[in-house]
Amino acid sequence: MTRKAAIIGGGVIGGGWAARFLLNGWNVSVFDPDPEAARKIGEVLTNARAALPALSDIPMCAEGVLSFADTITEAVEGAEYIQESVSERLELKHRVFAQIQQSHPDTLIGSSTSGFMPSQLQEGAANPAMIFVAHPFNPVYLLPLAEVVPSPASDPSAIERAKEILREIGMFPLHVRKEIDAHIADRFLEAVWREALWLVRDGVATTEEIDEAIRMGFGLRWGQMGLFETYRVAGGEAGMKHFMEQFGPCLQWPWTKLTDVPEFTEELVDLIAGQSDAQSGVYTIRELERIRDSNLVGFLRSLKDRNWGAGKVLREHDARRRVVLPDPAPAGAPMIMAHMQVLPSWIDYNGHMTESRYLFAASETSDAFLRFIGADMDYVATGFSYYTAETHIIHKGEAKLGDRLTGSLQLLSADEKRMHIFMRIQKDGVDMATIEQMLLHVDMKAGRAVAAPKVILERVLPIAASHADLPRDAAVGRFTGQRK
Amino acid sequence: MTRKAAIIGGGVIGGGWAARFLLNGWNVSVFDPDPEAARKIGEVLTNARAALPALSDIPMCAEGVLSFADTITEAVEGAEYIQESVSERLELKHRVFAQIQQSHPDTLIGSSTSGFMPSQLQEGAANPAMIFVAHPFNPVYLLPLAEVVPSPASDPSAIERAKEILREIGMFPLHVRKEIDAHIADRFLEAVWREALWLVRDGVATTEEIDEAIRMGFGLRWGQMGLFETYRVAGGEAGMKHFMEQFGPCLQWPWTKLTDVPEFTEELVDLIAGQSDAQSGVYTIRELERIRDSNLVGFLRSLKDRNWGAGKVLREHDARRRVVLPDPAPAGAPMIMAHMQVLPSWIDYNGHMTESRYLFAASETSDAFLRFIGADMDYVATGFSYYTAETHIIHKGEAKLGDRLTGSLQLLSADEKRMHIFMRIQKDGVDMATIEQMLLHVDMKAGRAVAAPKVILERVLPIAASHADLPRDAAVGRFTGQRK
Numbered sequence: 001m002t003r004k005a006a007i008i009g010g011g012v013i014g015g016g017w018a019a020r021f022l023l024n025g026w027n028v029s030v031f032d033p034d035p036e037a038a039r040k041i042g043e044v045l046t047n048a049r050a051a052l053p054a055l056s057d058i059p060m061c062a063e064g065v066l067s068f069a070d071t072i073t074e075a076v077e078g079a080e081y082i083q084e085s086v087s088e089r090l091e092l093k094h095r096v097f098a099q100i101q102q103s104h105p106d107t108l109i110g111s112s113t114s115g116f117m118p119s120q121l122q123e124g125a126a127n128p129a130m131i132f133v134a135h136p137f138n139p140v141y142l143l144p145l146a147e148v149v150p151s152p153a154s155d156p157s158a159i160e161r162a163k164e165i166l167r168e169i170g171m172f173p174l175h176v177r178k179e180i181d182a183h184i185a186d187r188f189l190e191a192v193w194r195e196a197l198w199l200v201r202d203g204v205a206t207t208e209e210i211d212e213a214i215r216m217g218f219g220l221r222w223g224q225m226g227l228f229e230t231y232r233v234a235g236g237e238a239g240m241k242h243f244m245e246q247f248g249p250c251l252q253w254p255w256t257k258l259t260d261v262p263e264f265t266e267e268l269v270d271l272i273a274g275q276s277d278a279q280s281g282v283y284t285i286r287e288l289e290r291i292r293d294s295n296l297v298g299f300l301r302s303l304k305d306r307n308w309g310a311g312k313v314l315r316e317h318d319a320r321r322r323v324v325l326p327d328p329a330p331a332g333a334p335m336i337m338a339h340m341q342v343l344p345s346w347i348d349y350n351g352h353m354t355e356s357r358y359l360f361a362a363s364e365t366s367d368a369f370l371r372f373i374g375a376d377m378d379y380v381a382t383g384f385s386y387y388t389a390e391t392h393i394i395h396k397g398e399a400k401l402g403d404r405l406t407g408s409l410q411l412l413s414a415d416e417k418r419m420h421i422f423m424r425i426q427k428d429g430v431d432m433a434t435i436e437q438m439l440l441h442v443d444m445k446a447g448r449a450v451a452a453p454k455v456i457l458e459r460v461l462p463i464a465a466s467h468a469d470l471p472r473d474a475a476v477g478r479f480t481g482q483r484k
Numbered sequence: 485m486t487r488k489a490a491i492i493g494g495g496v497i498g499g500g501w502a503a504r505f506l507l508n509g510w511n512v513s514v515f516d517p518d519p520e521a522a523r524k525i526g527e528v529l530t531n532a533r534a535a536l537p538a539l540s541d542i543p544m545c546a547e548g549v550l551s552f553a554d555t556i557t558e559a560v561e562g563a564e565y566i567q568e569s570v571s572e573r574l575e576l577k578h579r580v581f582a583q584i585q586q587s588h589p590d591t592l593i594g595s596s597t598s599g600f601m602p603s604q605l606q607e608g609a610a611n612p613a614m615i616f617v618a619h620p621f622n623p624v625y626l627l628p629l630a631e632v633v634p635s636p637a638s639d640p641s642a643i644e645r646a647k648e649i650l651r652e653i654g655m656f657p658l659h660v661r662k663e664i665d666a667h668i669a670d671r672f673l674e675a676v677w678r679e680a681l682w683l684v685r686d687g688v689a690t691t692e693e694i695d696e697a698i699r700m701g702f703g704l705r706w707g708q709m710g711l712f713e714t715y716r717v718a719g720g721e722a723g724m725k726h727f728m729e730q731f732g733p734c735l736q737w738p739w740t741k742l743t744d745v746p747e748f749t750e751e752l753v754d755l756i757a758g759q760s761d762a763q764s765g766v767y768t769i770r771e772l773e774r775i776r777d778s779n780l781v782g783f784l785r786s787l788k789d790r791n792w793g794a795g796k797v798l799r800e801h802d803a804r805r806r807v808v809l810p811d812p813a814p815a816g817a818p819m820i821m822a823h824m825q826v827l828p829s830w831i832d833y834n835g836h837m838t839e840s841r842y843l844f845a846a847s848e849t850s851d852a853f854l855r856f857i858g859a860d861m862d863y864v865a866t867g868f869s870y871y872t873a874e875t876h877i878i879h880k881g882e883a884k885l886g887d888r889l890t891g892s893l894q895l896l897s898a899d900e901k902r903m904h905i906f907m908r909i910q911k912d913g914v915d916m917a918t919i920e921q922m923l924l925h926v927d928m929k930a931g932r933a934v935a936a937p938k939v940i941l942e943r944v945l946p947i948a949a950s951h952a953d954l955p956r957d958a959a960v961g962r963f964t965g966q967r968k
Binding site: 145 | 718785839963964
């Protein structure tokens with residue numbers, strides 16, 4: 001049965017939560033008295049639909065159903081998880097929790113608050129044990145971090161359940177061991193923000209120069225290693241202790257104004273707003289959002305390639321959702337070996353899937369087939385592999401961003417050394433391209449074709465026999481430019 | 485003539501500078517009395533050689549010559565630029581500058597200092613006007629940022645010359661308008677470091693949890709937009725002023741301990757070093773360096789794809805170094821249309837260039853040819869383009885990471901609607917793959933092949949005529965699996 005989440009408060013943060021749940025197959029009911037709520041959430045959802053699937057290497061599940069409730073009680077009815085993202089006013093949050101717990105005292109309630117500690121949120125609640133902080137980061141549908149902060153009054157098993165749900169929607173729940181003002185990350189943001197205001201106020205740097213100082217240097221480091229691991233590397237072989245001893249004394253240097261709060265005058269606001277307009281005003285906020293999301297997708301995908309940091313979270317999320325493919329029906333029918341989605345990096349300047357990506361899609365298909373017959377990574381590690389000797393591609397249609405493709409394979413013939421295969425890359429059952437290939441079984445060290453071992457041939461030859469009588473496409477055996 | 489840079493002080497930072505200059509074709513002379521200097525710089529250079537070329541989309545120029553000098557005077561002889569990266573001791577830096585300026589008072593001297601202001605560096609110098617801060621970020625060979633800080637005594641034209649040199653080696657010189665302790669970026673690092681020490685000391689978070697709080701969330705944002713642009717987006721359509729008004733009051737909140745400096749005890753050092761070991765000790769520092777560099781290459785390449793932030797710097801650096809190709813000799817010889825280098829993302833699990841990348845290399849070649857005949861991006865914008873209808877690839881060799889490849893094109897035949905082309909992807913003049921293609925001139929809106937316009941045919945048909953008598957490879961007209 002489809003699971004349900006309730007979202008109380010539908011701004012940018014609430015909308016981001018809604019998008020994450022929906023795109024992970026949950027039904028979502030939103031309560032927000034703002035008459036603009038549906039439009040605002042719709043805009044966040046549009047962004048999320050364009051970005052989140054680009055992180056997935058397996059087909060996305062069917063999107064859940066979004067609905068808007070007239071009351072909090074209606075929104076939380078049947079919900080397994082409730083996320084509160086209303087304004088940062090404690091008495092308002094208390095009213096929301098009281099309303100929820102009147103009818104649903106035992107449902108998980110995460111709060112997006114950055115300003116309040118869980119023990120403050122729990123004050124006067126019917127069931128404080130179910131209320132905790134689940135603090136996300138914008139854009140919620142892309143950034144994995146959720147700071148999960150319990151208080152001593154929280155139910156530990158409820159917290160574990162909440163963390164598991166957050167993992168199920170692809171997030172990284174960071175369990176904060178002690179409640180503290182601003183949790184962890186926002187304490188850093190606060191420190192940097194304060195220093196930045198001084199620099200602008202004192203005319204040392206503009207907003208643009210400060211942004212460049214961050215994104216041309218340490219910002220790139222922090223996105224993949226954070227603070228301590230970066231410094232560990234900087235310390236070199238001598239280690240962290242050495243680094244500390246070098247860098248520790250600097251703390252005594254008089255180079256910070258953090259001890260003061262800059263006076264928050266209208267002039268300062270105007271100065272910063274004006275500089276920001278000069279820096280970024282050429283883009284609308286929507287454009288900046290799309291640029292940001294595209295950049296984040298790029299970062300996250302490169303971390304995913306490397307199975308590192310936030311990319312590790314993406315891989316684990318894929319693994320959770322990986323559906324075991326039904327048996328690819330080796331007997332007497334082409335085998336569907338791959339399900340793919342056209343990713344942003346597959347697109348050329350025409351907006352179409354670039355030609356080399358059709359061959360890439362075919363490689364995904366033949367790789368899955370090679371794994372199926374036992375010529376997998378472990379086999380390659382023994383020094384043998386199937387290499388592609390020759391390829392013939394016929395382009396028949398144009399795939400576009402987000403299209404779902406399947407790759408099917410027909411084994412035209414096989415002997416000890418060779419496999420002659422024919423693949424179709426299809427969208428909605430229609431050929432986008434056909435790819436005919438000759439694969440050779442190779443001794444990689446000797447650099448020549450050799451007979452495949454019995455254990456593989458015992459998988460291959462029966463498939464070849466069962467495919468022998470399948471109809472052959474007109475493309476088979478055709479040379480480039482030949483008339484049909 | 486090859487230009488020369490002198491590097492005074494050859495640690496991780498000096499080595500990074502040396503690598504940047506060398507890989508951009510400069511000769512480099514290093515002075516460092518440390519007997520280990522050559523080994524240490526060699527290690528940085530090995531890392532740089534593995535990473536920096538992966539950011540370039542044009543062939544790297546020939547590496548400069550690295551030498552080690554016995555004296556400062558010998559090192560700076562004939563140097564156009566001098567970078568000082570000795571220990572952070574002011575009297576030592578003063579001695580170095582005095583030594584340099586005894587013989588070379590008019591050469592640019594950048595200092596890597598994070599701790600001293602330029603006016604401090606200039607104290608007592610023979611020619612203070614030539615001394616300035618050029619503060620880089622580790623790894624210097626990958627991160628573009630260099631904070632360039634003059635003092636009022638600096639020579640403005642010297643500063644402009646220094647910035648131009650930094651751009652020439654692919655960096656982003658950030659001109660800091662007012663000298664200030666720690667320049668700009670390190671003030672932020674200092675603020676975060678201070679807060680982090682408190683969190684660890686008070687048992688709120690471990691080093692690992694703090695790193696996760698950064699790299700799963702705001703670290704990813706900062707690597708591409710920095711602080712203010714990120715908040716501008718968060719402020720939404722209401723703009724930066726609205727954001728400031730929302731977030732400003734938080735500054736009064738009591739959630740920072742930045743006003744105090746944590747006592748720097750041995751216990752605190754041990755606590756942090758121990759947590760860091762638990763977090764990252766499974767990797768050696770060399771491994772962490774390679775992981776970091778690979779991640780940074782991934783981030784930088786995705787920003788380069790998007791022409792954004794640090795990626796824009798990479799594109800501009802490519803554009804500076806782009807050599808105008810010699811005329812591709814259309815008359816009577818295959819045309820060399822593309823020079824490429826095998827990038828990390830082109831490699832498969834066997835360590836070889838993945839098969840779809842041979843087709844990608846062919847696309848680079850045919851795209852350059854299409855631009856050559858006038859079917860460029862502007863032409864595509866008018867609604868017409870050449871589409872690939874059919875492709876035949878024969879794999880003949882294996883390219884590996886870093887290999888330099890050329891793509892040549894022979895126009896087998898052409899008529900109003902079709903071009904039949906044959907491409908060779910070669911390494912050192914030897915075929916790695918041959919690619920035969922049929923291209924159709926398409927009206928993209930109508931979705932059908934139409935005659936190309938006269939302006940293009942006038943370019944195409946003479947080339948076809950001049951290629952008509954060229955020998956044809958045995959692969960032409962061959963179908964998949966056909967015996968030669």
